[in-house]
Amino acid sequence: MFRYLIVAVVLCAAGIAAVFLPRDVTVADVRTCIANTHVDVACAGELVGKLLAKEDAAALMREFETQMPAQCHFLGHIVGKYVYADTGSMEGAYAACSSAECASACLHGAAIAALISAPGIRTALEGVEHPLWEDVGPEAATLCKERQACHAVGHVLMSLSDDVNNALAKCDDVAPDSDSLQACFRGVFMEIGNATLARIESVPSGKQITDPDNLLSPCSAMEKRYQRACFQFLFINQTASPREVGTLTPEMTRHARIDACREATNSVRTPCAEGLGYSLYSLDSVERSFDACNRFAANEHAACVLGVSRGYIDFGEVPERVAEQCAGLGTVAAKKSCYLGVFDAVAQRYKDPQNVCDAATDSLCVEQYAAYRMNPVFPTID
Numbered sequence: 001m002f003r004y005l006i007v008a009v010v011l012c013a014a015g016i017a018a019v020f021l022p023r024d025v026t027v028a029d030v031r032t033c034i035a036n037t038h039v040d041v042a043c044a045g046e047l048v049g050k051l052l053a054k055e056d057a058a059a060l061m062r063e064f065e066t067q068m069p070a071q072c073h074f075l076g077h078i079v080g081k082y083v084y085a086d087t088g089s090m091e092g093a094y095a096a097c098s099s100a101e102c103a104s105a106c107l108h109g110a111a112i113a114a115l116i117s118a119p120g121i122r123t124a125l126e127g128v129e130h131p132l133w134e135d136v137g138p139e140a141a142t143l144c145k146e147r148q149a150c151h152a153v154g155h156v157l158m159s160l161s162d163d164v165n166n167a168l169a170k171c172d173d174v175a176p177d178s179d180s181l182q183a184c185f186r187g188v189f190m191e192i193g194n195a196t197l198a199r200i201e202s203v204p205s206g207k208q209i210t211d212p213d214n215l216l217s218p219c220s221a222m223e224k225r226y227q228r229a230c231f232q233f234l235f236i237n238q239t240a241s242p243r244e245v246g247t248l249t250p251e252m253t254r255h256a257r258i259d260a261c262r263e264a265t266n267s268v269r270t271p272c273a274e275g276l277g278y279s280l281y282s283l284d285s286v287e288r289s290f291d292a293c294n295r296f297a298a299n300e301h302a303a304c305v306l307g308v309s310r311g312y313i314d315f316g317e318v319p320e321r322v323a324e325q326c327a328g329l330g331t332v333a334a335k336k337s338c339y340l341g342v343f344d345a346v347a348q349r350y351k352d353p354q355n356v357c358d359a360a361t362d363s364l365c366v367e368q369y370a371a372y373r374m375n376p377v378f379p380t381i382d
Helices: 003-016 027-034 041-051 058-065 074-085 088-094 100-115 117-126 132-142 147-161 165-176 178-194 194-200 224-237 251-264 266-283 286-291 298-314 317-328 332-347 351-360 363-374
Strands: none
Touching: 003 165, 027 041, 027 058, 027 074, 041 074, 058 074, 058 100, 058 117, 074 088, 074 100, 074 117, 088 100, 100 117, 100 132, 117 132, 117 147, 117 286, 132 147, 147 165, 178 224, 224 266, 251 266, 266 286, 266 298, 286 298, 286 317, 298 317, 298 332, 317 332, 317 351, 332 351, 332 363
């Protein structure tokens, strides 16, 4: 995948957003570019540039989140590239992408562009050489001071190395704290799963490292500290069950995945359940997703609920709506987990999540918010 970055750095060096030509283009036109199995990335990129000639990045991201929530994160990376090329700095990108729709996708795209545009890295890539770590490391560490930017660093590290273990080890070198480290890990696994960076440059997707005979591969074989990040994207990117491609309905596939999580070893079950919950936004119903979580017990149930609440908000659901559904859960543990997921997802949009409790009409929500404010870190299930 390293060679694909050469395309990216040439585009960034050329200043892809130097001139925007106003056209009568709409978000519906972008949908046409990506509404098939073979996504026309070049078409989407061109139309995003034209849309940015007519409206600012934050407004466009809000449109994408409302009209195309499932594709919004991918499109947000493209928007971020344009924003960075236009502003020339991460400070400018933070201002332009401040609303952070679609799980901060615009910031991720800007941070990717910033890293591969750094002088030492750009020079190496233009010469079809691997950048030296002495050039990559300091730039990556600077970006990793901000959690969302550190997620983008994970994307680039995976693309530079094309080796998951090496990329994860580099995350350890550049992330300043546990939250940023997990964000970097998630960037690595997201890049493995759907080759986001490569797709933006209209190149083939990256290699798959999953075992076709194991629904939980590769995450179940990873070190424990990597499993949570790995499972977050595993089921989203997993198109079919082992040995049964095209033969299972979505409901059968979902049940097979739940069964696989339930039958996993003790250390795997909780991160697996959370990742499964995160993928359930595809049901398009918070209530149905919580019902699916009911097949888990104890900690795994709480983890699944946490995944559901974070996943729906990351993919465009109104936080107050999710909090209202949290209030209807049957156990205190599930409610607490659900609220924590909501608070964290909202906070990642650089907003104070306090108001989400208004819809919940539940004193437990207020109590959990107070606890979250005391320790606003990425929530975990023990």
